Amino acid sequence: MTTAYPSAPLGSPENPGPFHLATDLRLACLRIARRNRFESVVEVAPHQMAVLSRVACGPASAGDLAEWERVSAPTMSRTIGGLVEAGWIERSADPTDGRRVIVTITDEGRERLAETRRARDEWMAARLETLSEADLEALQAALPVLERIATS
Amino acid sequence: MTTAYPSAPLGSPENPGPFHLATDLRLACLRIARRNRFESVVEVAPHQMAVLSRVACGPASAGDLAEWERVSAPTMSRTIGGLVEAGWIERSADPTDGRRVIVTITDEGRERLAETRRARDEWMAARLETLSEADLEALQAALPVLERIATS
DNA sequence: TATTGTTATACTCTATAACTATA
DNA sequence: TATAGTTATAGAGTATAACAATA
Numbered sequence: 121m122t123t124a125y126p127s128a129p130l131g132s133p134e135n136p137g138p139f140h141l142a143t144d145l146r147l148a149c150l151r152i153a154r155r156n157r158f159e160s161v162v163e164v165a166p167h168q169m170a171v172l173s174r175v176a177c178g179p180a181s182a183g184d185l186a187e188w189e190r191v192s193a194p195t196m197s198r199t200i201g202g203l204v205e206a207g208w209i210e211r212s213a214d215p216t217d218g219r220r221v222i223v224t225i226t227d228e229g230r231e232r233l234a235e236t237r238r239a240r241d242e243w244m245a246a247r248l249e250t251l252s253e254a255d256l257e258a259l260q261a262a263l264p265v266l267e268r269i270a271t272s
Numbered sequence: 273m274t275t276a277y278p279s280a281p282l283g284s285p286e287n288p289g290p291f292h293l294a295t296d297l298r299l300a301c302l303r304i305a306r307r308n309r310f311e312s313v314v315e316v317a318p319h320q321m322a323v324l325s326r327v328a329c330g331p332a333s334a335g336d337l338a339e340w341e342r343v344s345a346p347t348m349s350r351t352i353g354g355l356v357e358a359g360w361i362e363r364s365a366d367p368t369d370g371r372r373v374i375v376t377i378t379d380e381g382r383e384r385l386a387e388t389r390r391a392r393d394e395w396m397a398a399r400l401e402t403l404s405e406a407d408l409e410a411l412q413a414a415l416p417v418l419e420r421i422a423t424s
Numbered sequence: 425t426a427t428t429g430t431t432a433t434a435c436t437c438t439a440t441a442a443c444t445a446t447a
Numbered sequence: 448t449a450t451a452g453t454t455a456t457a458g459a460g461t462a463t464a465a466c467a468a469t470a
Contacts, residue, residue, distance in 0.1 A: 145415060183452080194455095248421075
């Protein structure tokens with residue numbers, strides 16, 4: 121058993137078209153994402169990192185964040201609590217609706233976020249440095265397509 | 273605040289070289305992997321899926337699996353217990369060393385694995401179907417490079 | 425005595441249910 | 448009465464420490 125997946129997961133075996141591309145591309149992205157996450161030195165938990173990234177784009181309410189991260193309100197409340205305790209975000213009341221809580225990133229949070237991203241970028245940059253010009257050009261050409269897949 | 277990351281995470285702002293490619297490529301792979309995992313219908317937990325994938329390549333001992341997944345021995349023991357209870361793998365004693373436990377995938381486990389992979393492949397295939405021939409060619413050309421990054 | 429794996433216990437992240445405060 | 452958020456409680460997944468079986 122040497123293949124990591126069935127030889128013809130979607131189309132027939134004699135159909136090497138976009139189905140194999142789908143499998144191979146999916147696995148490549150999965151493995152890159154996994155190794156990038158595992159092997160970069162990170163002191164921020166994944167769920168914290170996700171919220172920190174979102175809040176870095178601008179203030180958001182607890183409910184917005186829970187919906188965005190597809191997580192329950194209590195879970196987000198707890199995650200926010202941890203980030204506030206760490207000093208990376210701040211809670212404040214919505215002036216127009218006293219029930220709502222507005223979450224804002226702090227300078228310290230922004231710095232921590234930048235550090236984490238820098239570590240992950242460095243992991244990827246180290247790999248790109250070993251590539252030829254032709255390989256880099258192939259990646260440059262594929263990047264907009266990958267971004268379209270990621271956001272479609 | 274419209275940028276999702278600092279404008280010059282690694283090099284200086286006037287250095288758009290491989291550093292921006294590293295950032296963009298990393299984020300694209302991360303988002304593709306994340307959406308693929310989230311949006312495909314999956315009834316198998318991530319840690320179970322990882323072990324099932326590994327065992328599908330051939331029998332392995334509990335210790336091998338723990339090391340492979342970078343998880344503690346008790347955690348792997350528990351994960352194995354769940355997969356055995358689900359009927360997807362089987363435990364057996366190593367005939368040459370009574371201390372060791374050999375884990376083997378069952379037909380049912382192989383089927384579940386194939387179903388999960390099929391769902392994820394379909395997610396990706398649906399996105400590829402919307403692309404032009406030129407886009408697909410760009411992906412085909414970049415794929416071996418991505419695979420090298422994933423395994424280097 | 426060293427190694428392989430499991431059980432005991434504790435901590436974190438998650439969810440649903442119950443509660444408080446505001447609209 | 449309905450909504451936004453927090454607290455109470457419980458269920459997974461994880462780890463370290465202690466244990467049992469085998470080499």
